[in-house]
Every structure is written in C-alpha cells, then in structure tokens.
Amino acid sequence: MISSSFAAILASGRAQFNARALEARRRFTSLDMQAFGAFLQDGVDPVVQAVAATAPDRAGSFTLAAYDMALALVGHGLAGPAAKNPFLSTVWRELAPRFAPLLAVAPVDALGMLSNAAIHLAGVPGARTRQWQDEMAALAPQIATLAQLRAIGQLLAWRAGVAHFRLGAIAAADSLPPMLAVAAFGENGSDWQALRAQLLAQPWRGNGDGIEFGAFAGLGGQFATPPLVRATEDGFVVSAGERFYLLLADAHGAVLHGATEDEYAQAGASVPSGVRLNGATLHLGARALALDLPAGEIALAANAHTLAITSPYTHAIRLLPLS
Template identity: 75%
Template sequence: MISPAFASILASGRAQFNARAAEARRRFPALDMAAFGTFLHDGVDPLVVAVTAAAPERAGSVTLAAYDMALELVGHGLAGPAAKNPFLNTVWRELAPSFASLLATAPLDVLGMLSNAAIHIASVAGARPAQWQAGMAAVAPQVGSVAQLRAVGQVLAWRAGLAHFRLGALAAADTLPPALALAAFGEPGAQWPQVHAQLLANPWRGNADGREFGSFSGLGGDFGTPPQVRATADGCGFAVSSAERHYLLVADAYGAVLHSATAQEFEQAPNELPSSVRLDGAAVHIGVRSIVLDVPAGDIALAANAHTLAITSPWTHAIRLLPLA
C-alpha cells in the first residue's frame, strides 16, 4: 500500500492524474500500467513522503512532476519492475528522498539530474553505481542548490569509475563550497586548493598500484585479440587496437573507460617512452621502481602518456596500467 500522504494527493487530483496516464498511453502504446503502478509504490511514494515531511505545502506539485516523469520513464522501459536499468529504481526509492528540500523547490531538475546520472553510470562498464549512490547520500545534507547537486554528482561519478569525467569534475568541484568539495572527496579538514592542485597534477593520486583493464571478448570482455596500445597525441589517454577495432582508453586512480575510436586515430598516435622507463626481460623499471610482470618475457610492449605507462603482451587480453609518478 502507498502512504496516506501519497494516497490523499492522488485521490484529490484523480481526474488530473487519470488524464495524464491516458495521454501517456497514447504516447507510449507499450506502457505497462501494472509496472507503472509498481513504480508509483516503490519509486514515487518514498520521495512524496520525504517532501511531505520537509515541505508539506509543496507535496502536491512535487507529486505531479514525479508522476509525469514516472510515466515517461516507465513508458521508455527505463523504470519499473522490468526496467532496462534497475539502478534507476533504486535511485528514486533510496537516494531521491535524501534531497527532499531540493525536490520541493525544483522537482523536475532534481529528478531529471538523478535519473540521467543513474542511467549513465549504470551503462558504463566498470563503473560503481552503488559507490556513487552512497557518496551522494553522504553529502546530501550539505547540498543547497541544483547547481551544487549537479556538480557534486559529477565529482562522485568520476570517483565511481568514470575516468573521462576527470577534468570536468575538477572544474565542477571548484564551483562548490570548499567544505562540500572536500566532503565529496572524503577529505574533510584538508585544504581544498592543495587537494585540487594534487588531483590536477596527478591522475593517480591515492592509487600507486595502477590497475589492469580488459579481458577476452569471448568471456564477456572488451578485446577479441590481445590489444596493441599507443599514447594519444593529447597525452591524456591511449589509442587501442584489437581485432580490427579501435578504441580510446582513459584511465586514472578511480577507474578506466573505453570509448570507440578510428583506425586513423590509432595510426597517428605517437609511441615514445620517457627516459625514466625501460624494459628488462619481464621486469619494467620506472625510475627507481621495478615491477616484475606476470607474463613471459619477449614481445612485451610499452606505451606512455603524460602520467601513465600501459603494458601489453601477446599472452594476455589485459592492459596493465601503472602510474609514472
């Protein structure tokens, strides 16, 4: 059963809500009204309850906005029990109520931002949606505007594995109050200018071990053949070639993301190593550090951009990524 607050609002505006549902059925012939009813119970009711407690005078308008958006999401198959993206249901049910005060003033903006973020984060291989949700819930009491919500959402999406968000997220973090920016990075009590400078200078800050990315496509991975890698011309990522397909790999301390690219982008990518890097059999040396690789010596290939060393071998479909700093 839905809450008394939600039930009362639906009953008082029954004709209006029914008309909206009828219009949605014309727009979305495949709209499953049973699934919509389930989403009203599981996804809309919790946020209506939260707004009723925080700003009861705004509960009706928030309900109307949420009802309309719910119809569209369920109509597109993005929400409800058969959703393509179950994480969206979780965000409405568990995270949106944390922003009840913002929902009361800008329901479409808040629900739109949270929904778009949920869809995008859950669609990126290797991203960590649950981490993003937990981070957003933790900072919710400090978020005072839609602009801050958008900025902190971008920062936490980067930290949850969307490595290609790095520069945009750092710029967004600079728009936040320093205490909120530091909370988003889990570093309360630090000085934001110093933290920002360190994050900007070193994409691997906080992760000295690097990461491994990729596996055989036949087992659900990314690459049909062991990949070849070159640094991109801008020094921020890697051009990758595998099984006659080409990609752009962006990686940092928080994650690694693969995008489509062209053969021309791979062919034009430079492949020079810094003088601090050398290969000796199955050991790679980065300055004074030495790392023994778990692949046979011979045919190991190295590529480096401004901050990262990428290591590939014909014996594996994985790319080993190590910080240069």
C-alpha cells in the same frame, strides 16, 4: 501498498492523474501500466513521503511532477520491474528522498538530475554505481542548490570510475564551497585550491598500484583479440581485432570510447628513459615490478602520467602511474 500520504494525494486528484496516464499511453505505446503501478509503489512513493514530511504544502505539486516523470521513464523502459538496469529505481527509492528539501523547491530539475545521472552511470561499464549512491547520500545534507547537486553528482561520478569526467569534474568543483569540494574527496579542511593543484598534476593521486582493464569479448569483456596500445597526450588508442578505441584512465577507473584507425596510426609508442624491461621485470626508475607475463613480447606505451602494458598472451591492459 502505497503509503497513506501518497494515496491521499492520488485520490484528491484522481481525474487529473488518470488524464495524465491516458495521455502517456497515447505517447508511449509500449507503456505497461502494471509496471508503472509497481514503480509508483517502489520508486515514487518513498520520494513523495519524504517531500510530504519536509514540505507538506508542496507535496501535491511534487507528486504531479514525479508522476509525469515516472510515466515517461517507464514508457521508455528505463524504470519499473522490466527495466534493463534497476539502478534508476534504486536511486528514486533510496537516494532521492535524502534530497527532499531540494526536490520540494525544484521537483523537475532535481529529480531530473538524479535520474539522468543514474541512467548515465548505469550505462558506463565498470562504473561503481553503489559507491556513487553512497557518497551522494553522505553529502546530501550539505547540498543546498541545484548547481551544487549537479557539480557534486559529476565529481562523484568521476570518483566512481567515469574517467572522462575528470577535468570537467575538477572545474565543476570550483563552483562549490571549498569545504564541500574537499569533503567530496573524503578529506577534511577547506583548502580546495591546494587539493585541486594536486588532482590536476597527479591523475593517479591516491592510487599507486594502477589498475588492470579489459577482458576477452567472448566472456563479456571489451576486446576480441589481445589489444595493441599507443599513447596520446591524455590517454591511449587501442587496436583490437578490427576495432579501435580511446582508453582514458586515472586513479579512479578507466573508460573506453570509439576511435579510428587514423587516430591509432598517429598515436605514439615511446616510453620515458627511466622505464625499461629486463625480461619480465619492469623497471620504473628505482622501482622493479615482476610482471605475470611471458618475457619477450611485452609491449609498453606511455603518456605523461601513465604506462600501459600489453602482451599477446592477455586481453587485459595493465595501467601504472609513472609518478
């Protein structure tokens, strides 16, 4: 059952809403009206209630915008019970209501930003969607404008594992009030410029252990064969089977993009002088790390900030910070 406030708005504009639904059925031939009804209850109703409580005079116009957007999302198979990924519905139900003041003023833009972010994050393997949602919810009371919503969404997506957002997220944070930018990293204070300098200089800031990335494609992983890795200025080009990838990684996670054989050929495989192998023991300057890999066929590649470790005995790539 939908709430009384939502039901009243729908009843007062029944002809208008019915006309919108009819037009949507013409545009989206696969639109399932039963699924749409379920999304109205599960996703749209909580947001309408929040806006009605915050700005009653804007509840009607917001509902029209949300109704149209919901029709399109369900029509494209992105929302509703049949959606491939439930995260978008979760964002509407649990996160969007926290932005009711902003939704009341700019319903299409604000709800569109949240929806697009949810769709993008759900499509990035390894992205920590729950972390992004929880951190967005925690900062919601401090987000007052669409520009701030966009910047915080991008910044927190990077922190949730979307590694290729790193430089764009840092640049976007420059537009935020310093205290909000610092708070987005779970820290206190207002010295964003000092934090910014550290983030640019230290991609692995806050993560001294590195990460392990990759698994056998036959078990749902990324690589059909044990990967071979070469370094670029900011990442690594990976060869696995007959496919090539660009791997970007930092303290918050790693992502794969497509690459070419030429890019792999042009990448390098050298390592800094302070990095060496002694059997299965890796020496990083004064540090020694015992690798859980057979000695003799371990391969290393490094860029300015990251060391990649591979072996023909594993489909995983071990990524370690160099500083």
